[in-house]
Amino acid sequence: MAKTKDENTEEQILKAAKSIFQTKGMDGARMQEIADKAGINKAMLHYYYRSKQLLFEAVFKNAFSLLAPQLNAILNDDSSIEEKVKKFTSNYISFISKHPYLPNFIIQELNRNPNFVLSLKENKNFPNIEKFKKQVDEEVSKGILKPISAEQLFINIVALNIFPFVAKPLIMAFTNINDSAYKQLLEERKTEVANFIVNSIKNP
Structure with missing residues (x-):
């Protein structure tokens, strides 16, 4: 169950990040905004992706x-x-x-x-x-x-x-x-x- 939850969370993060990056670009996007859209806290987001650059590369x-x-x-x-x-x-x-x-x-x-x-x-x-x-x-x-x-x-x-x-x-x-x-x-x-x-x- 834990593995499935992890995969679902990562999918939520990538989906949210893609949406924010599309509308605001790399420079305009904020990690807090991405975390909010993904329905998680910022600490959890940083657990998956240490920086906005790494998240952008993943997207x-x-x-x-x-x-x-x-x-x-x-x-x-x-x-x-x-x-x-x-x-x-x-x-x-x-x-x-x-x-x-x-x-x-x-x-x-x-x-x-x-x-x-x-x-x-x-x-x-x-x-x-x-x-x-x-x-x-x-x-x-x-x-x-x-x-x-x-x-x-x-x-x-x-x-x-x-x-x-x-x-x-x-x-x-x-x-x-x-x-x-x-x-x-x-x-x-x-x-x-x-x-x-x-x-x-x-x-x-």
Whole structure:
């Protein structure tokens, strides 16, 4: 019974922390507020997670463990590069829209601790792009795609999908839109980004 109770408490903590981090971000979140939302006292919260940073990492890794298998499956299925670009973009934007704290957290952690990514790679579903690389080379050699390296293409895909999330305030200021319009903009990018990339790499 004790083990079940411990697991349930930890699940409550992660659920509460995720909610607070989503609305207030890492800096705005307070451990007391997370403890209150989880229905426990602050001492109990610190028993499970000694610091806000460790709790944030736990929430992040939990979410990443849901995203990584999706992206890995797309990169390693038998669809064409064009289809992979479309599915990757749609899945990524849909997922990050529900977990908007993830991209900024990755950048923050990589700047603070470059070895952080090594702990992510321990996840058995960490995206593997070897098949993607071979496919790009094959489609280039067949004339389906214009000459491009798989690494450059992958960076383009990731960058175009991540930037609107990490630069949200800047984009909203430049475009003079409110939060509702921004969400609509992200929804439209599921096809806009994919079409932009596909049109740039496909031979006519």
